[in-house]
Amino acid sequence: MVTEGKRPDEETQRRNGQASARRLQGLRELIQRFETGGSVTREPYSSGLPALDAALPGGGVSPGSIVEWLSSGPGSGAGLWGAAVIREACRRRPGWIVLVDRDGVWHPPALASLGLSLDRLLWVRPRDEAEERWVIDQSLRCPAVVAVWTAMERLEARWARRFRAAAEQANTLGIFERPLAAACSPSWADLQLFIRPLTSEGRWRFEIEVVRGRGRVRGMRFEAEIDEFDGAIRECLHVGERNEPSRRLRYWLQTSRGVFDEAPSHGDLVSRLAGAAPRRRSARA
Amino acid sequence: MVIWFPDWPVQRRVVVRPELRKKPVVVFHEDARGVRRVVSCSPLAWRWGVRKGWSWSEWEALAPQSDTIHWYIEKHEPVADREALEVLADRCRWFTPLVGLEDGDEPEGLRLEITGVAEWFGGERELARRLLAWLRRAGWWPRTAIADTLGQAWGMARFAPSMLACTRLLPPSQTSLPRYLDENHAATLSQRRRVSATPRGVFDEEEHRWLETHRWEMIGSTEAGSGKVAEGVAVASTVDEREENCWILEAGERGDFDELPVTALRLPQEMVSTFERLGILKISQLRRLPRESLVARFGDLPLQRLDQADGNLEETWEPFRATPELHCEQGLEIPATDREILWPILQGLIEELTQRLRRRRAGVLRLEVVWHGESTPTIRWGIDFFQPSADTKHLLKSLAIKLDRTIWLSPIVGVEVEVQLDSPLPHRQLELFDSGDCDVSAASELIEVLSGRLGRERVLEVKLIEDPQPERSFEALPVVGRRDSRLALATRHDIAVRSGKRRLRKAVSEKSDLKIESTATSRIEEVLRRPLRLRRQPEPLEVISLNKSELRAEHRRLPAAFRLRGIVQRVHRYWGPERIETGWWRGPWVRRDYFRVEMTSGERYWIFRSGRLGHWFLHGEF
Numbered sequence: 001m002v003t004e005g006k007r008p009d010e011e012t013q014r015r016n017g018q019a020s021a022r023r024l025q026g027l028r029e030l031i032q033r034f035e036t037g038g039s040v041t042r043e044p045y046s047s048g049l050p051a052l053d054a055a056l057p058g059g060g061v062s063p064g065s066i067v068e069w070l071s072s073g074p075g076s077g078a079g080l081w082g083a084a085v086i087r088e089a090c091r092r093r094p095g096w097i098v099l100v101d102r103d104g105v106w107h108p109p110a111l112a113s114l115g116l117s118l119d120r121l122l123w124v125r126p127r128d129e130a131e132e133r134w135v136i137d138q139s140l141r142c143p144a145v146v147a148v149w150t151a152m153e154r155l156e157a158r159w160a161r162r163f164r165a166a167a168e169q170a171n172t173l174g175i176f177e178r179p180l181a182a183a184c185s186p187s188w189a190d191l192q193l194f195i196r197p198l199t200s201e202g203r204w205r206f207e208i209e210v211v212r213g214r215g216r217v218r219g220m221r222f223e224a225e226i227d228e229f230d231g232a233i234r235e236c237l238h239v240g241e242r243n244e245p246s247r248r249l250r251y252w253l254q255t256s257r258g259v260f261d262e263a264p265s266h267g268d269l270v271s272r273l274a275g276a277a278p279r280r281r282s283a284r285a
Numbered sequence: 286m287v288i289w290f291p292d293w294p295v296q297r298r299v300v301v302r303p304e305l306r307k308k309p310v311v312v313f314h315e316d317a318r319g320v321r322r323v324v325s326c327s328p329l330a331w332r333w334g335v336r337k338g339w340s341w342s343e344w345e346a347l348a349p350q351s352d353t354i355h356w357y358i359e360k361h362e363p364v365a366d367r368e369a370l371e372v373l374a375d376r377c378r379w380f381t382p383l384v385g386l387e388d389g390d391e392p393e394g395l396r397l398e399i400t401g402v403a404e405w406f407g408g409e410r411e412l413a414r415r416l417l418a419w420l421r422r423a424g425w426w427p428r429t430a431i432a433d434t435l436g437q438a439w440g441m442a443r444f445a446p447s448m449l450a451c452t453r454l455l456p457p458s459q460t461s462l463p464r465y466l467d468e469n470h471a472a473t474l475s476q477r478r479r480v481s482a483t484p485r486g487v488f489d490e491e492e493h494r495w496l497e498t499h500r501w502e503m504i505g506s507t508e509a510g511s512g513k514v515a516e517g518v519a520v521a522s523t524v525d526e527r528e529e530n531c532w533i534l535e536a537g538e539r540g541d542f543d544e545l546p547v548t549a550l551r552l553p554q555e556m557v558s559t560f561e562r563l564g565i566l567k568i569s570q571l572r573r574l575p576r577e578s579l580v581a582r583f584g585d586l587p588l589q590r591l592d593q594a595d596g597n598l599e600e601t602w603e604p605f606r607a608t609p610e611l612h613c614e615q616g617l618e619i620p621a622t623d624r625e626i627l628w629p630i631l632q633g634l635i636e637e638l639t640q641r642l643r644r645r646r647a648g649v650l651r652l653e654v655v656w657h658g659e660s661t662p663t664i665r666w667g668i669d670f671f672q673p674s675a676d677t678k679h680l681l682k683s684l685a686i687k688l689d690r691t692i693w694l695s696p697i698v699g700v701e702v703e704v705q706l707d708s709p710l711p712h713r714q715l716e717l718f719d720s721g722d723c724d725v726s727a728a729s730e731l732i733e734v735l736s737g738r739l740g741r742e743r744v745l746e747v748k749l750i751e752d753p754q755p756e757r758s759f760e761a762l763p764v765v766g767r768r769d770s771r772l773a774l775a776t777r778h779d780i781a782v783r784s785g786k787r788r789l790r791k792a793v794s795e796k797s798d799l800k801i802e803s804t805a806t807s808r809i810e811e812v813l814r815r816p817l818r819l820r821r822q823p824e825p826l827e828v829i830s831l832n833k834s835e836l837r838a839e840h841r842r843l844p845a846a847f848r849l850r851g852i853v854q855r856v857h858r859y860w861g862p863e864r865i866e867t868g869w870w871r872g873p874w875v876r877r878d879y880f881r882v883e884m885t886s887g888e889r890y891w892i893f894r895s896g897r898l899g900h901w902f903l904h905g906e907f
Contacts, residue, residue, distance in 0.1 A: 083817075106818060122732070142727050142731040
């Protein structure tokens with residue numbers, strides 16, 4: 001009798017548990033939809049950092065998104081991290097990589113050594129900024145392209161919006177390397193990361209901070225290193241989650257305020273109203 | 286009839302760029318190991334002592350190097366040379382419909398079948414005169430010969446002018462003969478009936494040019510431009526052949542041909558060397574040998590060539606057909622500039638062209654549209670395609686962009702459309718369901734749009750080269766307008782993979798020798814050994830101090846700090862040196878000691894010390 005009496009309870013509990021799990025899953029999807037602006041959920045690419053992937057909506061860098069790597073300049077290793085995401089994207093989806101290189105400085109043998117197939121690399125060398133913008137826009141709109149990789153100093157709001165729309169339309173990943181000063185201007189990127197190389201006695205070590213991003217990733221900081229022999233990324237320390245920029249980034253924001261506090265153009269105003277306003281938000285925090 | 290263009294690689298460049306006429310031009314061939322050899326040189330370079338077959342080091346050592354001599358050096362481009370000769374062959378069809386290229390991978394001459402054609406021009410001599418005049422006006426310096434057989438004409442075109450030049454020198458004992466003619470040969474020729482020479486001669490400017498063109502080594506001290514030469518040089522007074530630079534063998538005559546060297550029989554160089562060692566220098570000497578012994582010792586080839594030259598053995602050759610059916614043109618009765626008038630004409634021409642292409646199962650890779658203006662020069666549009674296409678809409682889409690952007694300065698009187706490069710259409714089986722091939726059309730569209738606006742030289746694919754010098758370790762090639770684009774082949778491979786067609790995938794891989802992901806795995810041990818960004822020109826570094834105490838003896842000259850972009854950067858640690866010592870055969874010696882340095886800020890750079898100067902340079906950033 002006792003055993004017979006227990007069976008319905010266990011069954012009910014199991015059913016209730018399954019219903020709760022489904023409800024939770026539904027709520028997670030709903031939250032994710034809010035976080036991603038209602039876009040279709042796609043299989044994400046890993047950024048190379050498990051903690052960051054777990055915090056990002058969808059569990060990684062979404063195809064059809066724009067990722068900006070901010071660094072203090074060439075030599076900081078931002079390209080290595082961009083290459084890691086692109087390598088992962090190419091592994092998951094066949095297609096081309098479009099490398100937009102106005103100065104003609106990228107070194108293809110190094111790209112090959114990082115695991116990118118040169119048989120699928122289209123190297124475009126525009127003459128000026130206008131051509132560069134147009135090439136990026138066209139490439140992001142092409143469904144045959146997996147990723148568009150470029151480095152650019154400044155990016156106007158209207159072009160940023162176009163890039164974002166183009167990437168979403170064709171499901172193309174945009175990897176932009178930008179100077180640290182870009183953190184002061186409005187951004188339409190889905191994810192903006194600040195990378196800072198560190199001195200170490202072993203592997204090349206980096207500190208990575210999420211400047212902008214959807215979900216609960218903003219302010220997260222990591223320390224990771226790259227193996228010099230196989231190019232593998234190892235996350236060695238999750239520094240923490242903060243809602244304000246780190247000291248170095250804050251220093252940059254303060255020192256560059258004079259330069260970037262100019263009167264905004266019409267396009268900038270629209271984007272600021274519609275998009276993120278980093279300085280105001282940091283002031284609130 | 287045979288037309289020979291001496292030093293065709295140089296001629297091609299000089300005709301395109303007339304300013305090179307006054308410069309010594311040298312064309313080098315670089316083999317897979319990077320060894321350079323002189324393939325061709327201009328008359329002026331010849332005058333400065335440069336010879337074919339020289340290595341780069343010989344050129345450096347023997348050619349005069351000074352500030353007053355501006356050498357123009359270019360890499361050998363056999364494909365471009367052949368294409369230019371094909372264009373010329375196509376234009377020569379104005380004289381006769383049957384025009385062909387010489388045999389071999391790198392032809393330097395044309396064959397023209399003029400049987401039954403010469404009468405229309407007033408005889409063979411008149412035809413040759415008009416043809417040569419036309420070529421000279423265009424800037425070429427050709428040699429021609431007309432004979433009964435192709436073998437005779439080939440030999441006479443190449444060797445008869447030199448023979449004629451020999452006859453102009455009297456006495457032979459006072460002359461130093463050209464290197465490619467032996468003394469016996471010249472002595473025999475000097476007694477020929479055509480020579481009428483004076484013991485003293487004066488070269489005028491035209492003769493100077495002729496001598497330079499034919500690489501004649503002038504004797505005595507010459508004063509360029511003054512028209513005076515030293516005593517002892519004689520010049521033939523009959524100059525009609527010289528002006529025409531054409532040798533015509535009458536029907537049945539073969540005396541002059543027999544006086545030519547054995548090389549004129551188109552024999553391999555090894556065989557010619559063997560003949561020379563045996564003392565057989567002229568064709569007439571070869572004829573005296575018993576045929577059986579010739580076959581036993583040298584095989585069938587010498588007799589075959591002799592019989593072909595005599596006309597006893599028929600020789601066939603294939604005329605060059607420059608895709609005559611892939612060219613359409615239309616004239617306008619009333620000149621116009623309106624798009625509404627020009628666009629339908631262009632549509633009609635493209636429609637006609639694509640129909641012909643589809644019949645041949647071919648697609649266009651490079652299209653040229655020529656607009657003839659009423660008072661302005663012709664406007665040429667070159668449009669390159671990523672994949673061979675015979676789709677009218679596709680071609681018209683590319684042309685519509687160009688047409689919309691064009692502003693006509695003069696009314697158009699005629700339009701020509703020509704397929705300059707075509708390729709077989711890739712076989713695609715019709716699928717019941719979508720197999721994802723839409724990406725291919727999207728990819729082609731992207732490439733063509735980018736190339737159309739930026740130019741084909743700015744949309745590139747990369748090919749790695751095994752060269753230790755970093756800036757030479759890869760080659761960037763245009764993606765469009767080429768039959769062997771690796772990107773196009775990789776795209777086809779992807780389709781094959783996606784659609785599961787094993788046979789097609791294998792065929793594409795075998796045909797293209799495409800090794801997918803080969804570059805990704807083969808160099809995995811070199812991760813972070815090369816920088817992601819490499820400067821086109823190494824940037825000189827301002828060294829702040831030298832780290833003499835901490836570093837080992839052989840690395841003592843590594844800077845402890847340097848100034849970069851106005852900021853002093855201190856070295857935290859380093860890897861190296863990695864010595865790259867190469868390129869001695871290319872000219873400037875490359876000897877660099879590379880270091881990967883990590884600065885105190887964490888940034889990493891690739892710097893090197895120049896072996897020659899000992900200066901420090903920044904070459905790349907990680």
